[in-house]
Each structure stands twice: as C-alpha cells, then as structure tokens.
Amino acid sequence: MATALELKVPADVEKVVDVLLDAKHDAYVVGGSVRDALRGVDPHDWDVTTDAKPEQIEKLFKRALYNNRFGTVVVQSGDHVVEVTTYRTEAGYADHRRPDAVAFTASLEEDLERRDFTMNAMAWRPPRGAKPGELIDPHHGRKDLEGRVLRAVGDPDERFGEDALRMLRAIRFATLLDLHIEPRTAEAIRRNAALTADLSGERIQQEITKMLSAPRPSVAFQMMSELGVLAVICPELEDSKGTPQEKAAAFNVFDHLLATLDATPQDDLPLRLAGLFHDIGKPETFADGHFHQHEFVGEAKARAILRRWKFDKDTIAEVTHLIRHHMFWYQMEWTGSAVRRFIRKVGLENIPALFALRRADNIGSGARSPRMYALDALWQRVQEEIAAATAFSLRDLQIDGNDIKRELGLEPGPEVGRILNELFERVTDNPALNERDKLLALAREIHRAR
Ligand code: ATP
C-alpha cells in the first residue's frame, strides 16, 4: 500500500517525525499538509500523526504544549509549529457537529478513514537512511487530486451525517483548489444539506471567510445554492434569486450580488462581505418596484446574518456602514459645501472602501459608462476637498470644547456641544473660518444670539 515518493517538507517538520521514529513510535506527516505539499504549495499548518499517546509525545519534545481539549500536542520545531496528534477514530456523532468521544487507535488506516476527503486522507513518511520517503494513500487521494476530483472517504452520506461541516469544506475546497465534486459526493450533500442548520456560527464563519478569499468567490455561493446548502445557512441570499435586479428581469438580485462580490478586491474581507450583501434588502422592499430604502433594510439584514455567524464587532460595523451608505449619488452641480457634507456623512475614513464598493457594484451591474464617469468625477472633487484639508469631523476644528468653556466662561454642559456643532456647520459651508481667532469670535456670537 505504500508508494515511494519524495516530497518537499521543511527539515523542522521531518525532524519531529524523526524524533518519534527514534523513540520507536510510528509517525507520518498527514492530511492537508500532504495534500498541499503534493500540490507544491506551502500548507498553513503542518500536521503529524503518530501511534504515540499525548503524554509520550509531550515527553519527547522540549517545546511542546498539550492541548487537552483537542488531544493535540503542539510542538515548536525551529521556525515551524507542528501539531502532533495520536491516531484516532471518532466514535458517535449525535449532533452532526462534533464527535461524542475521541478514541485512540493503533492503526494508521483507521485514522485515515475518519478524515473527510480522499485528498485529505494521505500520510507521508520522510526518507530515513536508505529507506525512501513513503506515501500511504489507501483512498487514492493522489489520483483524485491529480484528476481534480473531490471525493468523500467511504460512504458520503455517513460522512456528512457525522459532521455537517464537511459539506461546507467540500464546497470551499472545490472553489479554492478548482476541483469538481464527484457525483456521489455531490448527491450526498444535496440529501444532507438540512443538517448544516445545526452548525455553530463560528464554524460557518470560518468556511465563509475562506470561500471569500477565492479569486472568484461566486463559484462557492453558486455551488452552495445548487446543492441546497445556501437555503439553510443563508435563506436571505437564496431568496434574492426571486427578485429581479432591475425592471428588465433577466438578471436577479442574487446574480447581481455575486457579480458585485467577484468585482471586489480579493484581500479585503469587509468589502467582500459588503459586496455580497449590499442589496440584500431588495427582496423585502420590492413591493413598490423601487426598492425604496433598501439600503437600510439591507443594513439590518446583513447585521443579523453577520451576528449569526459570529463575525467580530469591527467587521460588522464596517460592513453595515458601507451597506447603509452605498446608494450615494452625485451631480456635477454640487457645491463644495455639498461635497464636504457628503464626506462628513459617510466619514472620511470610509471613502476609499465606499468608492471601491460602488465600482464593484457598477461592474456587477454591467457597468454603463455614465455612472462610472460620475463616480470618477466625485472622487476627483473629494480628493480636492481632502487636499484642502478642511474639517470633516468635530475633531478637525481648530478649537475644542475646552477653548469654548475657557473663552466664554461656561460650565461643562450641552451649550458647549451646541456651539461646537454650529461652528462645524459654518466651517463646512466656509472652510476659511477654520482658524482659532475666527472660531472664538464666532463662538461668542453664537452664544450671545442664543
Ligand atoms: P486548511 O488548513 O487549508 O483549511 P486542511 O485540510 O489542512 O485545510 P484542517 O482543518 O487544517 O484542514 O485539518 C487538517 C486535516 O484534518 C484535514 O486535512 C483532514 O484530514 C482532517 N479534518 C479536518 N477537519 C475535518 C472534518 N471536519 N472531518 C474529517 N476530517 C477533518
């Protein structure tokens, strides 16, 4: 069953295997690490599997940390972190999400059997003395990987029944590694899709985040929809298929969201999420045919979805802010004051992302040039205002609340805030007023006129 094979694995990682072998244990590099090494890419993490028990592993390495919950010993070897795990089978999945018990086994074959996909169920032992490197591949993962096929190990219905996350992993791997999900495996996802309802938000979030890092993440969302997973984990998106994007109904909101998503920058997660959800309020506001206020409905829906998936507060705040403001418009006649009010409203720090979202939105609508032209024109005007360094928030005023209190002999209280806000309004209309002396004089005037 073993085939001689050379693989490029860092010496630090081979060293961990060697230490275990020297101590008369069995040990292999395993799982995603072998898959990625075969593909010629550097894995995110290196995994080693062994018949040694956690306590034995721990004793063999100076820099080792035993994580009791996962039964994994994390070993620091040179620059590399290697996760060393005892061969195991997973016994009993009552809730489709985590094994009720982890049982150690003495058999590598059993350990490989509990892994999700053939390409993730290979083990490799580095060369040792005269012995060449050896690949253990009982499920023919190498052939599948070469043929670009994603296939469940064993009976796919059973595997997805044990852990529903595997269905999301299948779609994520197929998208990122450009694989074809083999028909029996795909059918089983369709049959078991409802089980993804039991998955924790955190686990869904991790998979969605990885899907969104693909060059064309629409592939994953299309696949989730076709296989019936999307209707379970994100009915809001699935439902958007039933709403036409514009009066001409050839293109629905779902198609538009995915086209926009693909047009956002690959390395910007909040922008990708904003692209994916920016029009998610449209199905609900379709009644009048104008999607009236869909950006506010969409903001609330996106917040609910992102909270369900346990995204962090900052990401949720950024994404929902972009969605709320994505409908901004511009006319050439705008005065400088109107441009400054626009910057104030959306926040200077959000301008680049908001424009990037609109560019993606335009591309996702089949970019017509006049819209693009208006966007570029507004971008120019915004840059001019930024270069003129006027005040876009209260913080940018040349005086603050303390100056006002001191100058007017005021106690802390609402009057100070009222004056500051009024000054900010005046400076937005006329940036030349943003000088200390002028502001203090104005403050006196505003206070007196009260
Ligand atoms: P990546 O690290 O690129 O996300 P990976 O395949 O390495 O992908 P890990 O979560 O690091 O994924 O898991 C390492 C290995 O553990 C997998 O390759 C697979 O063999 C096994 N594995 C992980 N999650 C599951 C699961 N839910 N069901 C079965 N086996 C799994």
Ligand code: MG
């Ligand atoms: Mg991994």
